[in-house]
Amino acid sequence: MTRPHLSPSTLAAGAGRPRLFGSLYAGNARSVMARGWRATRSTNALVVLSGFVEPIFYLLSMGLGLGTLIGQVQTVEGASVPYAAFIAPALLAVAAMNGAIYDSTWNVFFKMQFAKLYEGMLATSLGPLDVALGEISLALLRGLLYATGFMLVMQALGLNLSWWALLALPAVLLVAFGFASVGMAVTSYMKTFQQMDWINFVLLPMFLFSATFYPLSVYPQGIQYVIQALPLWHGVELVRGLTTGQVDPGLLWHVLYYVAMIAIGLFFTTRRLKALFLN
Amino acid sequence: MPEPVIVAQNLVKRYQDFVAVDGISFEVAPGESFGLLGPNGAGKSTTMRMIGAVSTRTSGKLSVLGLDPNGYGPEIRSQLGVVPQENNLDMELRVRENLMVYGRYFGLPHARVARRADELLEFAQLEDKATAKVDDLSGGMKRRLTIARALINDLRMLLLDEPTTGLDPQARHILWDRLFRLKEQGTTLLVTTHYMDEAEQLCDRLVVVDKGRIMAEGSPADLIRRYSSREVLEVRFGSTQNAEVAGRIQGFGERVDVLPDRILVYSDSGENELERMTAAGLRPITSLVRRSSLEDVFLRLTGRNLIE
Numbered sequence: 149m150t151r152p153h154l155s156p157s158t159l160a161a162g163a164g165r166p167r168l169f170g171s172l173y174a175g176n177a178r179s180v181m182a183r184g185w186r187a188t189r190s191t192n193a194l195v196v197l198s199g200f201v202e203p204i205f206y207l208l209s210m211g212l213g214l215g216t217l218i219g220q221v222q223t224v225e226g227a228s229v230p231y232a233a234f235i236a237p238a239l240l241a242v243a244a245m246n247g248a249i250y251d252s253t254w255n256v257f258f259k260m261q262f263a264k265l266y267e268g269m270l271a272t273s274l275g276p277l278d279v280a281l282g283e284i285s286l287a288l289l290r291g292l293l294y295a296t297g298f299m300l301v302m303q304a305l306g307l308n309l310s311w312w313a314l315l316a317l318p319a320v321l322l323v324a325f326g327f328a329s330v331g332m333a334v335t336s337y338m339k340t341f342q343q344m345d346w347i348n349f350v351l352l353p354m355f356l357f358s359a360t361f362y363p364l365s366v367y368p369q370g371i372q373y374v375i376q377a378l379p380l381w382h383g384v385e386l387v388r389g390l391t392t393g394q395v396d397p398g399l400l401w402h403v404l405y406y407v408a409m410i411a412i413g414l415f416f417t418t419r420r421l422k423a424l425f426l427n
Numbered sequence: 428m429p430e431p432v433i434v435a436q437n438l439v440k441r442y443q444d445f446v447a448v449d450g451i452s453f454e455v456a457p458g459e460s461f462g463l464l465g466p467n468g469a470g471k472s473t474t475m476r477m478i479g480a481v482s483t484r485t486s487g488k489l490s491v492l493g494l495d496p497n498g499y500g501p502e503i504r505s506q507l508g509v510v511p512q513e514n515n516l517d518m519e520l521r522v523r524e525n526l527m528v529y530g531r532y533f534g535l536p537h538a539r540v541a542r543r544a545d546e547l548l549e550f551a552q553l554e555d556k557a558t559a560k561v562d563d564l565s566g567g568m569k570r571r572l573t574i575a576r577a578l579i580n581d582l583r584m585l586l587l588d589e590p591t592t593g594l595d596p597q598a599r600h601i602l603w604d605r606l607f608r609l610k611e612q613g614t615t616l617l618v619t620t621h622y623m624d625e626a627e628q629l630c631d632r633l634v635v636v637d638k639g640r641i642m643a644e645g646s647p648a649d650l651i652r653r654y655s656s657r658e659v660l661e662v663r664f665g666s667t668q669n670a671e672v673a674g675r676i677q678g679f680g681e682r683v684d685v686l687p688d689r690i691l692v693y694s695d696s697g698e699n700e701l702e703r704m705t706a707a708g709l710r711p712i713t714s715l716v717r718r719s720s721l722e723d724v725f726l727r728l729t730g731r732n733l734i735e
Binding site (some may be wrong): 164175176182269273275408427 | 447483498499502503504505507509511513515516517518520528530533536580
């Protein structure tokens with residue numbers, strides 16, 4: 149503490165060689181993740197548990213209950229599958245979305261506005277990209293836990309119709325990453341609780357209408373285009389394709405959609421955090 | 428002379444509609460304890476944020492630890508300890524966890540952070556609070572934890588933004604004692620404050636800042652000698668009488684300041700002035716002779732009280 153200390157990074161800086169991302173990234177997102185893990189363990193364990201059981205309740209009531217009345221449903225590819233097997237992958241994608249959104253919106257909003265957590269983080273050698281990546285990664289980790297649990301339930305109920313279902317796990321992560329990154333970007337621009345409510349206002353209809361509980365073909369053509377522009381529809385179709393084994397190259401479009409979402413979300417989050425805390 | 432740890436030349440920070448820092452220049456030597464003294468809104472915190480590499484300057488030159496904060500934010504921040512004006516402790520973590528997690532933000536190895544955390548808990552007199560919730564700590568304890576947290580890395584300089592604002596007198600004295608120890612160990616301190624006594628306790632040298640500009644610079648004793656007198660006599664005649672009496676005491680001491688609630692007489696001996704006053708037939712309701720302080724310097728320089 150008392151002696152002058154020259155860290156390797158100082159020496160590198162003295163040589164006049166700025167790093168790739170300049171002041172944005174210190175390569176230490178894992179410390180932000182580790183912080184979130186500790187905090188969740190001690191204070192938010194119950195919230196985590198509720199996020200896990202919620203989609204399972206939906207699956208049991210609608211898939212098994214309602215499903216006995218409905219019987220078989222046609223997928224986009226034209227195959228006929230039991231109703232529970234039709235909505236289970238959609239619920240999985242929704243669970244990923246909800247988990248990611250919870251972590252990246254309400255949690256982030258609170259930390260920015262009230263806890264001043266990011267202000268403290270950015271006074272250290274961390275950069276805004278470290279904070280963004282760390283928070284989003286934690287949301288993903290949680291999404292992965294939910295998804296794995298849900299997949300096990302699906303397996304037990306015989307709703308995974310193909311070995312392709314294994315790829316649904318990384319697919320769900322991709323979906324969660326997309327929502328977390330856009331969710332955090334949007335949240336970083338919000339200032340009041342009222343604005344935060346808009347997020348729910350967008351999410352609920354998206355959950356209900358994104359071909360979650362019935363095939364897209366029930367809509368007239370015009371509405372189909374609208375639904376197909378929304379992110380959740382891509383997630384639902386991607387995961388459904390994998391768990392029902394209806395795999396074709398068209399699924400890659402859904403993957404591409406999420407890659408774009410991730411890139412755009414990270415870009416705006418980093419830019420906004422920099423403007424807010426390193427102005 | 429060793430290379431200064433801070434060199435600011437004509438430093439300016441302008442927001443859309445106002446100028447927070449308006450061309451200030453100063454240098455801080457290693458091991459020095461340097462203060463920015465001024466009222467709220469004088470530009471102290473903004474200056475601190477620019478030095479802490481979390482705010483970019485509008486113009487002027489700034490070098491912190493030999494580096495330009497515009498290009499080397501993370502490098503500079505890795506060698507600073509920062510105590511912000513408001514505690515931003517992590518309320519979701521326990522006391523010791525706050526130190527551990529913060530150390531990891533600097534990318535320091537776990538074992539070293541753990542060792543350091545225990546040393547700092549002792550330094551901050553919080554050993555028996557290691558597993559307590561942050562919310563359950565008193566204001567003074569939270570402040571000490573924030574300072575302990577700022578010391579977790581291998582810092583070369585500690586930035587303290589109003590370290591004791593809002594604390595009760597006892598908590599302030601404990602805190603000053605801790606900061607004084609750091610100073611004795613040779614830690615460079617940069618302190619902003621609007622408390623005179625704090626500046627006199629902690630700062631080797633300071634600048635008086637008002638409206639984004641430097642009004643004066645020197646050691647506390649130096650500034651008092653230059654802009655005030657050795658002692659000050661404070662007398663009150665009651666708010667209705669003050670103005671009337673004022674005319675009759677012009678010429679007392681080196682200088683007289685008439686404030687709404689009291690009259691200040693600057694002099695080498697406050698007692699002598701009080702005797703003269705009594706001899707002249709003036710009977711103040713209350714009188715107080717005290718040492719001159721930075722408060723008087725500020726009043727002299729700006730014509731205003733420091734805390735309104």
